[in-house]
Amino acid sequence: MKPLEGLLVLDFSQFLAGPSAALRLGDLGARVIKVERPGSGELNRQLSIKNRMVDGDSMLFHTINRGKESYAANLKDSEDLESVKRLIKQADVLIENFRPGTMEKLGLGYEAVKELNDSIVYASVTGYGGNGPWKDKPGQDLLIQSLSGLAWLNGNAEQPPVPFGLAVADMFAGAHLAQGILACLVRRGRFGQGGRVEVSLLESALDLQFEVLTTHLNDGGELPQRSAVNNAHAYLGAPYGIYETAGGGYIALAMGSVIRLGELLECEALAAYQDPKSWFTDRDDIKRILVSHMRTRTTAEWLAALEPADYWCADVLTWERLFAHEGFQTLGMVQQIGRPDGTGRLRTTRCPIRINGERLFDDRAAPKVGEHNAALEQQFQLRNAIPEQGPNGGDGNRDGA
Template structure:
């Protein structure tokens, strides 16, 4: 039995952050019902990456909405809205990521929903919170990265702002959303009362940077200084932290004793950089020395030398290399889901294990309104 079995979640959410949280709750055993527009469903069904569509919906929609059900309702229709309110009365959690004011206009804001169900956990995702000059801006990942300072942490100091190559804000916000919902459920179990859980993309990305923001706030307001050497992995860490080119490929060096690393590589770094503080001050010139040495041999040779001395390092793999590696295969991260048309789609599983058990599910994302009639009968909504 999965830990959240018996929990009913109504997802009035679209796009990525909030549905990602719904995906995780479903993976953990909750019954997640997406409340969608009739026929077309939520807008995220048409938001694609790589322009790949499966069964009429974008591939990314399938990755985020597997293992859920779909209930079609027009929230502007009085009869549909009444049915939704009946469903809310029997739910444990509802989530939404509409713009501030939308649920209030419909009559499904927190206070109204709490009057229907006094034990409801009401979850809201916004872009920037509900107040301030950014509150009504589009809550989109790249915009959040750009406004939060995140874009000035990667690449070299002359590169300008560099965005992450994935939906960082959405993913971390979805994780925070799950944490808040689970905490509220524990509180409800103790107090039998409802709770309002609110997260925003901006706050999540700021929290993601808590180490470097705290450093900035306690370092006299000095901005992060990215290295001038390509491959540096962190604006605040000392040499040798980064990725280096070898004779045939690349090699990653994590933090470690610089003198020991120098000895293994065949360069004496102890005389010119005897103190650890100098590893920060002279980060770039030390990295250049290491880079020049690593280019003399192939990655496999360096790995053999460094790993035998307990130095933290790794080869740098592409997807085709990483996902074919035994280290990946032994994790059992892949699963196949069965699509509504009977085909299959390969994706990843939930990364959490419960009592040693990996959490798999072969249930694909539903078509819009696929379970409407079934839910109507089961919950006596009509």
Template sequence: MKLLDGILVLDFSQYLAGPSCAMRLADMGARVIKVERPGSGDSGRKMTLENLTIGKDSMNFLAINRGKESFCANMKDPEDLKILKALIKKADVMIENFRPGVMKKNGLDYESVSQWNPGIVYATVTGYGKEGPWKTKPGQDLLIQSMSGLAWMNGNGGEPPAPFGLSVVDSYAGVHMVEGILSVLVRRAKTKRGGLVEVTLMESALDMQFEGISTYLSNGHHLPVRASYNNAHPLLGAPYGIYETEDGYIALAMGSLEQLGRLLEIDRLSEYDQDKDAFVKRDEIKLIIADKLKTGTTAHWIEILESEGYWCSDVYSWERMLESEGFKALNFLQTFDFPNNESMTTTTCPISVNGVKMGSSLRGPLLGEHTEKIIEEMKLREEAAD
């Protein structure tokens, strides 16, 4: 028995933040029904990465919606709406990320739903919240990274800000939704009372930067300055960063300059005071380290540094990482088969409980694949007619 066996989740959300939240609940054992528009479904079905598709759907969509069933219903159709309400009455959790006001217009907002399902845990994600001048702006990951200051933290000083090369805000917001939903489910187990969980992409992006923002607010509002060379964290001093070697790259984390100088045979590093100079003179120090590291291979330097426990690592591409024995030991991939002899390999759940790996063996659904099955199983037409 999985942790969330018996919990029914209705996923009305699209793209990434909401769907990633629902996917994680499915990993933990919940039954997740993805509610989609007839004909087109979740807009994410057409949002491809490198034009990769399986059948009519983007591979990215199928990866983020594994573990779910697809149920088609038109909220603007009175008969479909009755069936949806019958389904919602049976649900434990409902997730949506429509523009503010859309669900209320259809009588499916939290205030309405909780009248006939008081135990429902209703989760909603927006870009910037329901109030304020940004409430109508598109809640898109790159825009949020840019407006929240996240992109400004990346890249070398003197160069343009650099966003993360993945939808990090969407993913982080999805994690926050899971946290909120599970917390209300725990309370409901004690009180039988549901609740409304609200998450914004902007607040998730700000929460991700709590260290930097707290530092800024506590040091007289002095903005951090990105290192001009090998910037990896604008609030940390040398040697923190990624350096080129003779045959690749090496990452150096926090560590003693004196120890590093001794191990790499860089006498000049002993001239710097760890407390006073590591941050103030970080560019100067990093350039000295960089010149030395280019004279040897990554493996050579790692062997020397790891011999005394200095924090360092190789810098892998996905190709090298996937072939590494360390990755293989994680058993972190799964393959799903689709109609027409197509298949896809993707990641699995990163959570284990009592030594048991969480996850779902159910592939991403085709549009409306389970509609009739769910209607018949739950007798939704009969209940809608009452």
């Protein structure tokens, strides 16, 4: 039994942050129903990556919405809205990531939903929080990286700001949202009390930088200085970085003694830096020595010298080499998903969490728009139903988490 089996999650969200939180809850056993507009469905269905589509929907949509069901409803239509409200009365979690005020205009803000179901956990993602001068700005990942300082930290000193190669703000916000939801579910299980969880992409991007921001806030306001050579962390000294080796390979060198590194690499020039303070103050000079020296041998030769001495280092793998490596294959991170009719088939990653030593797989593909309307309306009596009165005037909700 998965930990969240028996819980019902309504996913009103779109794109990445909200749906990724719902995906994780689904991986942990919850039943997740996407509530999306009829016809075109959630906007992410059309957001293609490299123009790859699967059954008319973007591959990204399939990746982030596997294992979910779809209920198509026009929230501006009174009959559809009443059906959704009946569904809400029986739900444990509601997730939304519309711009601030949108759910309130639809009559589905937190206070209205709480009247329908006072034990529900209501979870929201915004770009910049619910108030302030940025609250109505588009909550898009690249914009968040730029405003939060993340892009400014990346790249060498003489380079312009460099964004991450993936949507890190979205993914971390989704993870934070899932954490908050689980915390409220635990509280509900103990005390019978629901709650509201709110995260923003900006706050998640700032939290991601807690290490360097804390250093800055307690260092007299001095700003971090990116290394001019192979920058990898603005507050760490040499040799921290990635270096090219002979034959076109690369090797990553993490924290460690520069003196010991010089001995292992047979690089006499590093012996001049005996004082550990110089490993930061003379960081770029040390790295320039390493840039030249590391190109004299292959990555495999350097690893053979460093790994037996337990010096922190690693090969820099392409995905092709990673997938072929036994270390990756042992993890079993790739799973095949699809629908019973044979559509929606693709390979994607599994949930990275293990429970009692068991890996969590889910081979169900993302749903088609409204694919489960008939079944859900029948099961939950969403159309022309007389709701069963629970203790708070709504449908009888399950107790606890």
